[in-house]
Amino acid sequence: MLSARKKEKVTALETNEIDLDWIMKEYGQSILWLAYSYVKDKSIAEDITQEVFISCYNHLADFRGEASLKTWLYRITGNRCKDVMKSWSFKSKKITQSLFDDHHSLEQTPEEAVLKRIEDRELSLKVLALPIKYREVIYLHYFEDYKIEEISSLLGIKSNTIKTRLHRGRVLIKDMYERGGRSGK
Numbered sequence: 342m343l344s345a346r347k348k349e350k351v352t353a354l355e356t357n358e359i360d361l362d363w364i365m366k367e368y369g370q371s372i373l374w375l376a377y378s379y380v381k382d383k384s385i386a387e388d389i390t391q392e393v394f395i396s397c398y399n400h401l402a403d404f405r406g407e408a409s410l411k412t413w414l415y416r417i418t419g420n421r422c423k424d425v426m427k428s429w430s431f432k433s434k435k436i437t438q439s440l441f442d443d444h445h446s447l448e449q450t451p452e453e454a455v456l457k458r459i460e461d462r463e464l465s466l467k468v469l470a471l472p473i474k475y476r477e478v479i480y481l482h483y484f485e486d487y488k489i490e491e492i493s494s495l496l497g498i499k500s501n502t503i504k505t506r507l508h509r510g511r512v513l514i515k516d517m518y519e520r521g522g523r524s525g526k
Contacts, residue, residue: 361394361397361398361401364394364397364410364414365394368411369390369394371411371415371485372390372393372394372415372418373387373390374386374480374484375418375419375422375480375481375485376389376393376421376422378468378469378476378477378480379422379423379425379426379473379476379477380422380425381469385425389418389421389422390418392421393414393417393418393421396417396421397414408494408495412491412494412495415481415485415495416495419477419495464514467514467518468480470517471510471513471514474506475509475510475513477496478492478503478506478507479507479511479514482507489504489507
């Protein structure tokens with residue numbers, strides 16, 4: 342049995358009556374987090390997210406449906422992020438933001454919640470410290486639950502390359518934990 346949200350999504354996609362408000366509600370946070378995983382700056386990620394939705398609005402009629410709407414939006418986001426990262430203004434800006442907001446759990450004691458936030462922040466910083474080619478596949482695979490084949494299609498890279506980058510990214514993170522530091526670009 343489909344949830345109301347899934348029914349709404351299926352109905353909207355089948356009837357081609359996708360409106361921008363629905364797309365923004367459905368994918369806004371994911372697009373923002375993906376953009377942030379690239380640029381590591383909240384305000385720039387927000388700007389990119391707005392640009393992605395403007396582009397989506399302008400080109401929604403061109404969407405062929407060969408891939409999912411989410412995949413299409415992620416490809417637009419990745420391309421826009423790469424453009425921004427090549428710009429002089431981006432390269433000259435100091436990166437200081439963290440990836441994740443603090444999340445609180447009602448089931449945890451205050452001490453457990455603090456430890457969990459510290460561990461999450463530490464992992465987030467290590468993922469953000471990875472070179473972009475590892476960071477993007479780690480983010481898409483572990484944070485967005487994309488399968489290797491989907492990442493391959495999204496990034497236009499062979500599946501074996503994705504597997505290699507996932508492995509090397511995990512090794513780099515493990516090394517960072519063992520050394521207690523951060524490295525990468």
